[in-house]
Structures are given as C-alpha cells and as structure tokens.
Amino acid sequence: MSLSVVLVGATTMVLAEPFHRFMLRHATGDAAEALARRVLFDPQGRPTGFDETKIERWLLTTFGDEAQIRIIDAQGRVVFSPVPGDATVFHGEGDLGRGTRSFAFERNGVAMHGAASEILRGGPRWYVYFAASDRLMVQMRETFSQPALFQGMLAVGLTFLAVFLVATHLTLQRMLRPLSVAARHARRITPQSLDARLAGDDLPVEIKPLIDAFNDALNRLQTGYQAQQEFLANAAHELKTPLALMRAEIEQDPPEARNPNLLEDIDRMGRQVQQLLHLAEASEARNYAMEAVEPLTAVAEVCSYMERAAQLHGVQIVATAEHREDGALPPAGPLRWRADRGALFTLMKNLLENAMQHSPPGGTVAVHMGHDGFTVTDEGPGVASSELDRLFERFWRGEARRDIGAGLGLSICTEIARNHGWTIEARRGDVGLRMEVGFGLQPTDAAGPGQRNVRAADTFPAPR
Template structure:
C-alpha cells in the first residue's frame, strides 16, 4: 500500500518519528526508575504514612466531653488494621500538652519517650522498637475548639511487603500504558507528519515540471509550512533571476542574429557583383572587418559574463591605463585626439588585469570615436575612482541609461561598431563588484568607475 510505503533513511518524517520513539522510551524508563527508587527508599513510605494520617483524622470518634476515643469502624472496613492486636502498625492521639488520650492495642509502652515524635508538629519521624524500624507521621487537627495530634506508625517490613506486591503491578501498569501510548501516539504522529509534509511533496512535484518552456512558472506557498516558506520564496526569486538571464540571452541571440544578417547579405551581394564584373574590393573587406569585430565583441561579452574567467591579483591601475592608451595611440592620432592619463599615487586594485585592460580600452575607444578633432580624452585615477572623459557632443539625459545596453549606438559616432563595447565594460565592472556610470560633463561625457570598499572590490595600497 502507498500509505505504508517505507521511508528513506534521510527522511525528515523518519527522523522525527525516531525522535518521538526515543523520547517515549526514555520517559518510560525514567518512570520505572523513579518508581523503583521511591519504593526502595523510605521517601515513599513517609509519603504513604502522611497520606494515611490525613485519612485517619477524618475517622476519629470523640466522646461527649470532646475527647478522642478511637476510630469509627463503621466508616471503613480497614479499621481492624489499626485496632486489632497487630504488631506492625500503631497509633495514638495526644492533646496540646502532649498527654496521650487514646492509643491502639500496642499500648503506651510501645512508643519511645524521646525523639522526633515528641515534637508535636506536622511531619515524619522514625524509631526502632524490638529490632524493627518503624516509620511514622504526625497530623495536627482541631475539634471542639481544641488542638489534637494524631501519630500513626507502620513497620518497615510491613511497608516493604506492601511495596513488593505493588511494585510489579506498578511497573506492569507503566509498561502497558507506555505500549498503548506508543502505538496510539506513533500512529497519530505518522499520519500528522504525512499530511503536514504533503505540501512539500506537491511543491517538489511542481518544481520538477519547470522547464525552459515554462520558466515563468512559480511555486505556490499557500499551504507550505511557515518554516519552509522562506526556502520556497528564495527558490522563486532564483527562478526570477534565471528567467531574466534566459530572456536576456534569448534577446542577445536575436540581436546578434539580426546584426550579423545585414553584413552577410552585403557580402553575398558583393560576391554576386564580383561574378558580374562589378566588384568593389574595399566594400567587401570593410564588411568582413565589421563582421569580424562583431564576432570578437560577442566572444568578449560572453567571456565577461562568466565569473570563472577572471583571475584576481593586485593590479596597478595607472600602468593598465597607460597600456590601453598606448594601444589606441594610432587610432587617436588618426582622429586627431590627444590621450592623457593622470594618476595620484600608485593606486592598486584587486582585479583581473586582462579584464581591466579590456574595460579601459573600450572606454577610451568609445571616447575617441565621439571626441571632436583637436580635443583631448583624459583618464584620471584617484584612490578608488577612475574616470574617462571626452569633450564631444555627449548624449541627452534620457539616453544615459541606454549607453550600456547591447547593440545600442549613438548617432554621432565615427565608425559603425556593433554597440557592444560599453555592455562589455558593464559586465566586467559587475564581475569585480564595481559601479560603472555615465554622466554629462558639459561638454562631453564622463564615465565613472567606482571601486574600493563601496564598489565591492578590495583596494590595495
């Protein structure tokens, strides 16, 4: 039957049930141990005698003068135990002055003349008579406006016999009670756990059905236990992040296909014109160069998006900036743009050097493409902040958020790039825990790269 199918060893239900079983078995063992200890010690005997004295007070008879005379045997069929010629039990009643006014058949000589029992106060006492130990209890009571004291004793061997008879019955009762409790509680716990954990099984089945075709699905937390709901919420948030990443990748592939479609069509047309004798070699090479650049930037973007491609070391940012400026020097000379690098002190950041070079190269290349002739592009490094500024026309305020989107191009750039350079810079900055922003510089545009502690990277002096 499915209801009784075995649970795996790492099941939460099995572990909870085992904990319940262990707790129940321990409780039963403790009950048995406590019962045995109480029976073997005189604590139980004193408690029993104190309870017996409380009951005996209710059965005391008084004469017309208000003095106690004994027990009313008509009220209890066990009165013979206290009145008959017994050697194992005895009682006596004393007034407030300690004078005995009534006693059992053991007589007055049975009672010792010193010890704790002469202290007329509620409590227990012990004495020895003819080699036997007697346990006793004193119970004060009032009648007729006077205070009286009942003292009742029983021999240790008499109590021992009673307890030996009672102990097996007590242990048997505890065991029967424990077995019944174990079966009833265990069954209830199993059913409760099964239906309590049912929402988790439903959530697991729902999670198993999620695929790229249904990545917008979310797990329901309506019937999930409160302790598990945060885990399900975290899983849903992880699904949201995966969905966004999946959508971005799908959009990226669509844009890449669209961007490569046009140059491929142009190359096809050039080849067809070549066959007709109307080929323009320069246009064909330009299209091939453009495609090569797009493919290269697509590869760089893919690499920048993967954290395992980075190797973090202590990087001198001034040195990297000079290397990037030297690499683009010919491009700057062609555009008649001056490159300047200024750094205060020897600033070192914890970063991937190759990624830093790519980031600065792309920022400088973007600035050169938008800088007017005979202007300058400057790189400033100050502590945990690096800025790249040009003196070009800049962009409108509403276009600033679009600068880092993939395949977006400004209208006044010199070349026909793929629009991926700044997107690559943003991916590199995010991978390092930095913050890359763009702001209007009046004139021109300033890119600000914030590293250090606020940006999430580690600044090394």
C-alpha cells in the first residue's frame, strides 16, 4: 500500500500539467454555460446583464483583462459587457455556432482560453463568451490549487494507509485465527496419531485446498505406515513358526549329534523376531489401555520375572521409592502412575535387562521411583558421551556389547515412552549408565482407601 501511495503521487505529478490543460478547457465551457443560464432580458427580448442574485457583480469585474465576459448577437456584435464602454470583440463571427464550444487565442500577447455558449431562448440567437488568461489560471494553480492538491493527497494517502493497515491487521488476524488453530493441531500429529485430520470448516475458502491436500497426504502416509507395521508384525509371526520347526528338528537328533551353535543361532533369531513383534505392537497407540498403576506392584512383578536372569548375571536389583511430603493437607497420596500395565512391564523389563547385561558380577542395578518418573542405574563401564544419542537407534550395538540382542530393546522403550507422553534419556552416572524416564506434567492419581505412603526408606531387592 505504501508503494501504491507513492505511485499515485508520482503519476499525479507527471500528469498534473496535461490534466490542468484538459480541465481548463472544460472549465471555461462550464463557466460559459453557467453564465448563459443566468442572463437577464428586457421586455424587448434583448440581454441586459446577469442575475446578480446568483452571480455577484464583483466576480464579473474584479479580474479586469485576465477574465473577459461578453454577450454578443448572431452577427458577433457585443450587446453587453460588465465593464461599461468595453465593446472589444475577442473572437470572430465565423466561429459562432450552436451549443458550447471551447477555443484558445491570444489577446495583447497573452494566451487565453475561452468558450462560447448559446443562450437557449426563443427568438434571436445570443451567445455568452467567457475567456480567462492562462497566466491567471497558472498563478491560481501554483498558489492555491497545487499546494492544496498535494497536501490533500498526502493527508488522504496517510489516512488511507493507516486505516488500511489497522483494518487489514485486524481482519487477517481474525480470518487466519482458525489457521493458527489448524497449525497447532498439525504439530500434534505424530506417527502414533496419523488418523487425526485437520478441520477446515472455519478457514477462508482460499486456505481450504491446502488443508484438503494436507489431509490427503496424511491419508497416504497413514496407509503406508499401516502397511509397514502390518508387514513387520506379519513377518515376525510368520518367522516364528519355521524357527520353532527348525528347533524341533534339531532337538530330535541325539545330544552328541547336535550342533550347539545352531541352537544358539535359532535362539538369537527367535529373540530378534520377538523384539520385532514387540516393536510393531509398541508403535501402535491403539494398543495401549491407560489405567492407574501402583509402581511398587509393577516393579515387583518385573523383578520376579527377571529373577533368573539376575541370578545368571550375578547382580542384585534394588528398588527405592520416594514419598512427596510437602506438609499439605490432606497428606500427599501414595505413588501412583497412569500407564498401560503391559507396556510398562515391557519398558521396565528391557531397561533392567539392559542394565544387568552391563553390570559386573556382584553389582547392583538400582530402580528409583518417583511421582514424576523413574530411573534405572547400573554399575557397568558406561557409554561414551558421543554414543549416548545412538543408544535408542534401531539395531545399533556398541562395541562393548556383551549380549546377543538385536539392538531393538531401547527402541521399544522409546516407542512405549512416546505413546505415554513420557521422555526417556540416557545419562552418564557416577558409575555406569543412568536411564531416566520422565512423566512431565502427567497428573498422578489420588490415594485410594487403604493405600500406604511409600517413603524413601522403603526398599526391596529382587526376589531370590
């Protein structure tokens, strides 16, 4: 709009002179016609002057030679002049005609613009001649018209610009507010919520094609993602059967004829297939059923399940839980989480398994539970700082890895945490590696009847 104001101003300055000439010709014609409508006649039908109630006399006599007014007959003779005794004819008889006609001429070396207008009255034909000098018009333009024009243009342009900017800002802000809402909804769409779509009912019609195209892209993406997940799950299911048959065939041979490496390879492949199946299940948000979970019970179940593995590695699992005592009334409730019980079991099992595999014999794997998350710490050699971010990559295995896993355990933990709205991070501890799972602003459930508060002194080892 600023550019438009500048262009209009520049165009006006360039066309000011031609426009002035054009308007001068038309102005003299309009003046002649206006005078012709105000002519007075005597009883004999001859013009005697102008109606001074409509046209004051000083307007006819003040400008002297710069503005000339005459009433002439059809032969070009002056029958009336505002200045007594001035009967100068400043245009010839041959130029008379019907209607109104403009012309230019010189009088005493001064350029003039004039017009002749026929007086529409029955009887003899009479004409009103009006002429004004160019120098008078130029002086009036430069003294009054042009400054007023430029000042008016500047005032109108600035006012228009200010009103336009304010109105446009408010209008666009209101019109595009639904677009901001749609953008917020789009940012919430993840691979786990590809079934969500953007609503374009309240958006301007110009934006709706973009929203429709985005939703179509989500449809294609969802179809491809579902096909990928289904292929992963189907492949894992299909591979379990031949692996089981292969193991059965090998076990039919006498023990001394068996190749132990084959059974280890089959077990490794079976573990990888099982992890692929868990990964496919963990990536689907619809597989989760959220409920209130008591962490003490959940951790006890995991520890019981991991008892044999802990004995094989020669490590001990110790779990602690904090109690939030802030003096509030009523007292703070017990430690409660909201999670999918099965997914939480898999998440803790994988973290404990990973910690046990890297802890030395006789070491301790510590689980600490809180209102805003839990941690799993081992006493192993730890991980280099440059490799911390790679721990959660699929199929990545560190150089010091001792187990026969497929490198999918922490990837499964990542998917479970993401679908719960949690965060999972790996940090270097004072000794070993520290895995932190944070719940963010997830609300905790209030205490139920008969629930006891868990204090920091409440610990329990893995069952033996």
